Amino acid sequence: MRPNNFNAGPAVMPIEVLEEARAELLDTAGTGHSVLEWSHRSKAYDEVRWDAERRLRRLMGLPERDPWRVLFLQGGASLQFAMLPMNLATPERPGQYVNTGVWSKKALEEAVRLGRGVELWSGKPTGFDRIPEPGAWRAREPAAYVHVTTNNTIYGTQWHELPDTGGTPLVLDASSDILSRPMPYARSVLVYAGAQKNLGPAGLTIVALHTDTLARPAPGIPAILDYRVHAEADGIYNTHPTFAVWLMAKTLAWIERSGGLAAIAARNEEKAALLYAEIDRSGFYRGHAQPGSRSRMNVTFRIAKTELEDKFVKEADAAALLGLKGHRSVGGLRASLYNALPLESVRALVEFMRDFERRHG
Numbered sequence: 001m002r003p004n005n006f007n008a009g010p011a012v013m014p015i016e017v018l019e020e021a022r023a024e025l026l027d028t029a030g031t032g033h034s035v036l037e038w039s040h041r042s043k044a045y046d047e048v049r050w051d052a053e054r055r056l057r058r059l060m061g062l063p064e065r066d067p068w069r070v071l072f073l074q075g076g077a078s079l080q081f082a083m084l085p086m087n088l089a090t091p092e093r094p095g096q097y098v099n100t101g102v103w104s105k106k107a108l109e110e111a112v113r114l115g116r117g118v119e120l121w122s123g124k125p126t127g128f129d130r131i132p133e134p135g136a137w138r139a140r141e142p143a144a145y146v147h148v149t150t151n152n153t154i155y156g157t158q159w160h161e162l163p164d165t166g167g168t169p170l171v172l173d174a175s176s177d178i179l180s181r182p183m184p185y186a187r188s189v190l191v192y193a194g195a196q197k198n199l200g201p202a203g204l205t206i207v208a209l210h211t212d213t214l215a216r217p218a219p220g221i222p223a224i225l226d227y228r229v230h231a232e233a234d235g236i237y238n239t240h241p242t243f244a245v246w247l248m249a250k251t252l253a254w255i256e257r258s259g260g261l262a263a264i265a266a267r268n269e270e271k272a273a274l275l276y277a278e279i280d281r282s283g284f285y286r287g288h289a290q291p292g293s294r295s296r297m298n299v300t301f302r303i304a305k306t307e308l309e310d311k312f313v314k315e316a317d318a319a320a321l322l323g324l325k326g327h328r329s330v331g332g333l334r335a336s337l338y339n340a341l342p343l344e345s346v347r348a349l350v351e352f353m354r355d356f357e358r359r360h361g
């Protein structure tokens with residue numbers, strides 16, 4: 001019996017993908033040895049990485065080749081917080097940030113540290129419980145880009161539609177909801193995401209960028225941090241996290257087999273609706289996010305009697321419901337419901353919540 005894994009990332013992966021990986025680990029793709037031992041320049045790996053890239057482009061709704069490029073990098077989404085303003089922004093044309101929580105703030109702070117970032121809007125006055133209303137902010141020209149975190153992993157809020165930036169290029173940190181629903185990613189100019197939530201294991205960061213973003217040279221930055229250097233090397237400037245890319249390719253194939261993003265989105269909606277209904281049912285639990293901004297990936301909530309929260313987490317853990325403690329920066333409770341989390345896990349959590357309320361309510 002596998003535990004129910006509500007961790008925020010690294011997170012649950014599809015069991016089918018793990019089983020395939022186990023079956024193929026020692027002799028991968030008939031090569032007689034393991035993908036872990038392949039050269040990143042080998043023909044076998046080349047097939048894997050193009051397969052992964054083709055699937056990713058298809059699912060993200062990006063064209064097969066230019067004007068979009070796809071990079072498989074390391075360093076996490078956190079490295080993109082720095083690479084992005086280094087490559088795209090200048091002090092005169094800063095990156096402009098909609099601050100909807102901890103990760104957007106970190107992205108902003110990295111740009112500010114480089115003298116190339118400004119804040120357009122902040123959710124701080126209401127405790128980051130919402131996504132801004134349309135019209136609540138406007139890019140201040142000249143702007144290099146507007147940066148949006150599509151899903152706020154820690155506060156549990158999510159953009160349900162991409163914002164209208166009035167023509168300013170849009171950049172998305174899609175780390176915690178990438179490929180959880182159909183999304184017109186091609187409306188942006190750059191999307192980045194750590195793989196460890198919906199795409200596969202930790203260690204891989206994907207960056208999809210429009211070639212327009214490569215037009216302006218970024219002199220003086222290290223080659224490894226320069227998008228152009230990666231793009232000119234056909235996306236393989238240095239060693240890829242090969243095993244993670246291999247597992248991502250399998251995860252993307254699993255998404256396609258499962259009916260694609262429309263089917264995945266319907267399942268994610270069903271899971272989230274079930275849990276929010278329980279949170280709203282009696283007043284014993286309280287959702288953090290405003291209803292219109294609620295995330296379908298990370299459900300954040302409190303117990304009205306907050307002193308019961310530690311007990312909740314301990315008892316849940318003992319009942320094989322893992323990872324329900326809120327992020328250390330905000331406390332409370334959080335259940336992450338990524339693509340690979342089965343509906344049965346949410347049912348088990350809801351049942352546990354009712355029982356906990358019966359015993360402590």
Ligand SMILES: Cc1ncc(COP(=O)(O)O)c(C=O)c1O
Nearest residue numbers: 076077078103153173175176194
């Ligand atoms: C939305 C978002 N952005 C960025 C990050 C940072 O990612 P990493 O730890 O891969 O650098 C996270 C991590 O959870 C995240 O959820």
